[in-house]
Amino acid sequence: MEFDFAEQAPKLIMLLWGLVAFAVVIGGLLVLLDAVPAFFARRREARFVAATANGAPPPGRPRSREGLFATFFLLPTVVLLLIGLVVPALRTTLLSFMDGGSQNFVGLDNYRWMFADDSIVRVLLNTLVWVTLVPLVATSIGLLYAVLVDRARLEVVAKSLIFMPMAISFVGASIIWRFVYAYRGQGEEQIGLLNQIMVSLGAEPRQWLLDSPLNTLLLIVIMVWIQAGFAMVVLSAAIKSIPADIVEAARLDGVNPWQMFWQVTLPSIRPALIVVVVTISIATLKVFDIVRTSTNGNYDTSVIANEMYNQAFRYGQNGQGSALAVFLFVLVIPIVIFQIRNLRQQRREG
């Protein structure tokens, strides 16, 4: 029962190194950029004084150093993005046309495999279900709740309750919900809330996470549970920024709350609504932790990101894993284009 702090020392020393590196890199960069130009300025001044004393023509105006500053300010970001994101992404695209060991080119085989192998088609279909249901349900619930608690008593507390799951990791959320879905044999006392409800309604307890396709829906519930808070916060802010005179005018016209929602609130918050749907869609496409923690992709619940991890890092199939990653990227593109077109349209109207 004792905890050995000495064992932890190397980690803390490493943390210290990390912080020292941070201070040196950032502090060094700023000091360098401060001191070097000052040094040059002093030298130029000295030369200027010397030149005027000798009667020689003064040196010309110094060149602008804007470009130099920009280079140093941007250098760390650009280098890291190149090494960490741009080059790897290009390389992944290349790898997706090669075999598992990344030795030989195999053309489109990996992509053909993706759409031919039954288990992978299943994965793609599951992803489709996720990306249709999660944004729809999470946004609807978030919007409903935002409207319901708007200007209510205890609004802040009420919002915090829904928003809180955003602070919980997907792994933690999965454990929380697995406990809700927990199963004990018939006749035994249930420990999972869902089965307890089933039993008290007179039904038999079920092993929720083993039954396909219901298990995928139950995993989707977890994602909705997390994302609804995000939708609620953004939409609530949008609702609050609807100009008061529009709302007041509608009231004077005698609209009921129902009409108010469909004819005033909804059109006014359309841009925010689109942003929320797009953001949640992209997050859902990449969902990994929930599936891995809840079922590890078994019982027909796997999704693209999970399969990509399995192929590339468990089965050593770099080619097939990369093909899945590229496909994931391809799926994101139409969503982003939709978003950009909407923004443009908004600007033109605005």
Added chain:
Amino acid sequence: MTTTTPPVAAGTQAVDKRSTRVSRVRKRLNTRIATVCAIVIAIVWTIPTFGLFVSSFRPEDQLKTTGWWTFFRDPQFTLQNYQDVLFGQSASSGRLASYFINSLVITVPSVLFPLAFAALAAYALAWINFRGRDWLYIGIFALQIVPLQMALVPLLSFFSRGVSLGGVTLLPAWNLDGAQNFAQVWFAHTCFALPFAVFLLHNFISQLPKDLMEAARVDGATHPRIFRTIVLPLVAPALAAFGIFQFLWVWNDLLVALIFAGGGEGTAPLTVRLAELAGTRGNEWQRLTAGAFVSIVVPLIVFLSLQRYFVRGLLAGSVKG
């Protein structure tokens, strides 16, 4: 409440009494339905967490045989689960204290580095004139849509084998061991965070008043000085917003940690260990409940105490799009 009686009654006395009464009854009904709806959603959203929380304090034999709701009939309280999961020495216990430190060591630099680099870059993109500025910004902005899955395989091989082109080693392998592996995770998190960080901070920094910047330039302040003395203090709330964002992201991340931190007690964070416990000991609820709470408590504190900044960042990052 949601629908207060509109303050227009004085102006519209012509409306006959019957219909006002009907609409008032309707309105009250509406309000009541709305309240009930809101309460139901709030309960559904809170109960699962609450159930887990209560369970984490119940003795193992109780926890495994009866539902957590029986706690209120027959309260039995223990801290044994937390004791076991944090400090237990057997292999099957969580040993989470050690992983907790790993999470901390991973998170702090993974927040600081992208924060500083992105602030510098965002300043340059907003206030320094140079050729190709807009294109660079659009490029970084566009990188936001590249899923990090696209980078995982090559980045891992970069760490383990370095980069060589046609037999010439361009960059050597990192060859890290033990605690040094943290550097790998910091690097990966920093890279993946930068596009969003630059975008979010640029939104704030580019909106600082132009007069202020020009006045500072006229006074002879250099860019580093303006950055340090004017920009940083003014955008402190934005820095806080991104800091919280990144903190939650890194602390709660599983994928990046799985691949770059390895699975051992030496470097793996809480999420990796919890996922492992959930996989191999899925029915050891006394460990899972307490373990889940150990991992949740830090982000929850950060989140609840700094929620204001977080929401502001969220709105700036998503709505301005």
